[in-house]
Amino acid sequence: MDRLLFGDNQFFGVNHMSEEKARAQQMRFQDTDAVMAVLDDAYDEGVRTFMCTTHDRIAEVCDRVRADPQRYDGFTFFPGMPYAHKYANAVTEDGMVGALRRFVPDTGFGDAAIRGTRSIARKDIDGLVTLLVDAEMKMFEGLSTPVIFLQNVVVDLLLGLEFREAFAIFAEHVRTRYDAEPGFITMNMPRLLDVLDDVGVENPVVCANINKIGFRMSGGIEAYDEALRTRRFRAIAMSVFASGAIPPEEAIQWVCERPNLEAIVFGASSRRNIRHTRELVDTYWRT
């Protein structure tokens, strides 16, 4: 896995700090050309793994990368699913079961349609999870996706509900059908590691907020450090700048001192910032 991964929050107006900044980013990135320009910059700076949601617009990015395999040689996607807002809004409109039906493919009489109808009828979580994953993965066909993530809203919802089997089903499906490693994004890392252990998901990729001020690190910095020292998993740090609350150099220096960290995911909108982050990581991350 690359040490530095490129995130996609900045492209979709996700900014935990300011709605004004979020809107400015939405304006700037409403055309896929603008997104590609930044991804090109990242690629040229040697940041070649794109950790992204399954937002509809990512499908366009996938098309561009597929269309120019030479330009994007070695370009890797780490998809994270689902893009939760489309589901949440559907639930408000159609209710819980209605929303489920909407996202399970229902055209024709193919395998998916049969799996879908049968799964919904039987409350067969196995069938449902695999179906939703397959639907979200369609846009990445033919591209390199060595790690496939479950987004934190879903991971943490299931974690709180103690819906443990879902994690194992997801992991198994990702490993067998996509030959990929299962990844889990969470805001409750120590608790999640316990549960993944319990259901037998071995050496999982886990992406969590890891930053100097403990922002959204439920369980506290000490529990996170303890987990990094003693647990067997592949840790990716996100939100290392805590949405800009920590100066870049201080943030990177601190996070690079964490034991057993495998990668850092960060977002940026300019080549200058991408290069700056890369240089900081080169300086402070001694292997």
Place this chain on the structure above:
Amino acid sequence: MVGLGKMGLSHLSMMRATPGVDVTSVCDASGYLLGGLRRYTGLETYSSFEKMLDEADLDAVIIATPSNLHGPMVRAALDKGVHVFCEKPFCLDPDEGAELAEVARAAGLVTQVGYHNRFVGAFREVKSLLDQQAIGEVVHILGEAYGPVVLKPQGSTWRSNRTAGGGALYDYAAHPLNLINWYLGEPTGAGGTVLRSIYSRSTDDAVFTTLEFGGEATAQLCVNWSDESVRKMTTQLTIWGTRGRIYVDRQECHLFLRSGMGEPPPGYREGWNVRYTTELTEPVQFYLRGEEYSAQLEAFAQRVAEGAVTGENDFDSAVVTDRSLLLMRSDAARGVTAPDGTVAASEPLPGWLVQVREWREELLSSPAVKKLRARFDAGRARLTGMRGR
């Protein structure tokens, strides 16, 4: 836990992960969801609320059912001596709400309503700034809420039905309104209220109003849940005072303080001040979708443990918002002033006509009818083609 909609499921998840709380049973009308939960999470499930109250030996219950069911369910729980957390809005009939608050008080039971914004660090900071008179006397508050909920004419869940407590008034406007109640108290009057339908057939998608607070301060609401330009619901307030101005949303708080108007509060200066969520937010024990959702449940659990009958968002405070909502509905029904000075009450369509129209729409949009139509169109196209030859 009663009601497993969007709010219910996330409450269930957060509550189950809260230390010191043992969630034992869930209740919902959908056997489908219950079956899934029973099978995979080991929770005890009930389809009857009364049966759950009788059998489950509960200390407290979380009610997240459609709003028109809140009243009777809350009463049944209180009668059994069970502490209650209820989703917002509390009761569509404020008199019923006030009576339930009284019942709870008499029984020494803890109550709370899910106005989570009062647990958002930035909105709390503003409460503290106003209490310190940081911007002097409040002159006016503009409360706004926008989101992409109803973007086309469709949907028939309870949220699209005002009499069930749905609609932008109850679902969206209640949030900034509740904050305004927190900052200014209960309005003494309302004018110019408009409950406007944009796409929904039987409820409002946008809400506008002007509220009076004893002739000293005013507030306006501008709310629209058919706004796709925002990614998710956003609630924001702008507050003008004699000594400054505040802008606040869940992520940041901007405070402008006029110079030479007295000592700024500790940590603030004259001119512009900006505080972000990262410095205003206390960590929670389990994070799902924003600290405020976890924090309000942690607070409820804490209050139940301590038997703290009064507290943030207790029934008494929620009834103030219920009364404000009703005030806006009455004002909207009164109508607007015409150029000749008369007040024209807008005449709503009779209920039966609305119902017939809904049935027609539903029928026309049903898959079976659509399929028939498609077949018919295809047949006609073929016929036309044959004639052409």
